[in-house]
Amino acid sequence: MASIAIIGTGYVGLTTGACFSHLGHDVICADVDAEKIARLQAGEVPIVEKGLDRLVDEGIRSGKLRFVVGAANASKECEFHYLCVPTPQGADGAADLSYLEAAAAEIASVLPNKSVVVNKSTVPVGSTRVVARVLGRSDVAVVSNPEFLREGTAVSDFLQPDRVVIGSRDQEAAIRVAALYSRIAAPIMVTDPVSAETIKYASNAFLASKLSFVNAIATLCEKVGADVNDVVLGMGYDTRIGREFLRPGPGWGGSCFPKDTKALARIAEDAGYDFHFLDEVLRVNQDQFDRTAQKLIDSVDPALSGSHVAVLGLTFKAGTDDLRDSPSIEVLKRVVAAGIPVTAYDPAVLPRENRLAEMYPELKIELASDPYAAADGAASLAILTEWDEFAWLDFDKLAEVMRGRNIVDARNLLDPTIPRRRGFTYRGVGR
Numbered sequence: 001m002a003s004i005a006i007i008g009t010g011y012v013g014l015t016t017g018a019c020f021s022h023l024g025h026d027v028i029c030a031d032v033d034a035e036k037i038a039r040l041q042a043g044e045v046p047i048v049e050k051g052l053d054r055l056v057d058e059g060i061r062s063g064k065l066r067f068v069v070g071a072a073n074a075s076k077e078c079e080f081h082y083l084c085v086p087t088p089q090g091a092d093g094a095a096d097l098s099y100l101e102a103a104a105a106e107i108a109s110v111l112p113n114k115s116v117v118v119n120k121s122t123v124p125v126g127s128t129r130v131v132a133r134v135l136g137r138s139d140v141a142v143v144s145n146p147e148f149l150r151e152g153t154a155v156s157d158f159l160q161p162d163r164v165v166i167g168s169r170d171q172e173a174a175i176r177v178a179a180l181y182s183r184i185a186a187p188i189m190v191t192d193p194v195s196a197e198t199i200k201y202a203s204n205a206f207l208a209s210k211l212s213f214v215n216a217i218a219t220l221c222e223k224v225g226a227d228v229n230d231v232v233l234g235m236g237y238d239t240r241i242g243r244e245f246l247r248p249g250p251g252w253g254g255s256c257f258p259k260d261t262k263a264l265a266r267i268a269e270d271a272g273y274d275f276h277f278l279d280e281v282l283r284v285n286q287d288q289f290d291r292t293a294q295k296l297i298d299s300v301d302p303a304l305s306g307s308h309v310a311v312l313g314l315t316f317k318a319g320t321d322d323l324r325d326s327p328s329i330e331v332l333k334r335v336v337a338a339g340i341p342v343t344a345y346d347p348a349v350l351p352r353e354n355r356l357a358e359m360y361p362e363l364k365i366e367l368a369s370d371p372y373a374a375a376d377g378a379a380s381l382a383i384l385t386e387w388d389e390f391a392w393l394d395f396d397k398l399a400e401v402m403r404g405r406n407i408v409d410a411r412n413l414l415d416p417t418i419p420r421r422r423g424f425t426y427r428g429v430g431r
């Protein structure tokens with residue numbers, strides 16, 4: 001079993017560290033955030049991620065998972081060094097590599113001889129060379145091993161991946177990294193670093209394109225009177241299309257699709273190719289935010305003007321507490337700009353937390369502690385994130401507390417007959 005340092009203990013780093021320790025490796029997770037590390041040392045997982053707390057607890061108890069402040073404190077003891085730091089979108093659309101370079105600079109002098117540094121952050125083509133240059137260590141191999149996990153299902157995605165991709169010019173290093181995954185039953189693909197880096201961006205941009213396509217089809221369905229749920233079901237029977245990732249929604253978001261789609265367009269531009277297809281994918285997504293926002297604005301009966309919209313769901317999808325680049329927030333910015341007051345409820349964003357106000361200080365909305373409190377006095381109610389609990393709303397109770405009777409279901413979560421039977425009007429997406 002190997003010793004692994006994880007540099008950056010966020011969604012990807014913590015999942016990677018906890019899963020590698022579960023597979024039997026000795027893992028030390030490092031972060032610059034001392035408060036986060038203190039919480040983790042006490043066994044407290046700072047993010048909502050199914051199954052992660054159990055693995056962290058297991059790792060701490062077995063002694064195979066430790067947490068330290070500072071990358072060098074982890075790296076000095078380990079053979080493998082996973083860089084899991086942020087690569088946010090820079091001002092010019094390209095990925096900002098400053099965190100990656102800073103992390104590499106921190107560990108350069110403490111890396112034991114013959115270590116392997118692994119880029120797990122999503123990084124532009126050529127970044128393994130950037131890391132190698134910053135390290136300045138001819139005895140240390142730098143390998144690309146992009147991550148394909150989704151938030152909300154991160155643990156199962158890591159332990160049962162569709163594939164593991166390793167990009168390396170050094171075959172021995174590639175084999176050593178592949179061996180870390182020996183207890184995982186998945187195809188392991190070894191390629192060169194540039195191809196591995198391109199696979200990651202191409203996969204995210206392809207999935208984002210699929211969603212923009214399905215959202216455009218949903219709009220068409222609204223125009224021609226088709227039901228998008230049946231349309232995607234009928235499409236999905238074709239195995240070349242597949243059933244997954246065909247759910248229309250308020251627009252797609254999250255910490256990766258928007259930045260990675262823009263970064264791929266920028267990578268292409270720098271390489272002399274105008275990938276204008278991706279500009280359209282992004283534009284269709286902005287249109288979807290606009291269209292969803294308009295549905296919320298239209299749901300307020302002018303006779304009830306001044307009354308608020310009750311919004312259910314703020315996170316970028318269900319099963320996570322992540323608010324980064326959430327479609328819900330994009331939609332609400334537009335609704336609030338139109339002068340409509342909003343009261344929102346999300347099971348992962350509690351009113352006593354200050355997270356929403358810290359991340360989006362310009363977004364002036366009220367937070368409620370349950371769906372019925374959000375709906376109290378509302379002109380309409382909108383579902384923007386597909387949390388399971390919103391599928392089981394009590395419409396008799398909603399009818400008692402709400403002033404208006406309009407429902408906007410931007411995730412097609414509800415069976416429309418249920419609210420309609422209680423006298424509500426229902427507007428979904430593409431049906």
Ligand code: NAD
Nearest residue numbers: 008009010011012031032084085086087103121122147151
């Ligand atoms: P995150 O913001 O949740 O976590 C990053 C962590 O790195 C933070 O805790 C931060 O404090 C820490 N950090 C920054 N600089 C550091 C340093 N020098 N030393 C130690 N720690 C440092 O980010 P994330 O969502 O985990 O994403 C990380 C990378 O993985 C990004 O490139 C992202 O594109 C990619 N990725 C993310 C996902 C996802 O679902 N979130 C999936 C696949 C790939």
Ligand code: UGA
Nearest residue numbers: 147148149150151245246247248249252253254256316317
């Ligand atoms: C996505 C990819 O799915 C992961 O493979 C990748 O590793 C990750 O980005 C990353 O690089 O960070 P994630 O952002 O966690 O994962 O979430 P997804 O499940 O892909 O959802 C992204 C957005 O698309 C969300 O807003 C979600 O609501 C939306 N979506 C997804 C739909 O609207 N319809 C669908 O059918 C699926």
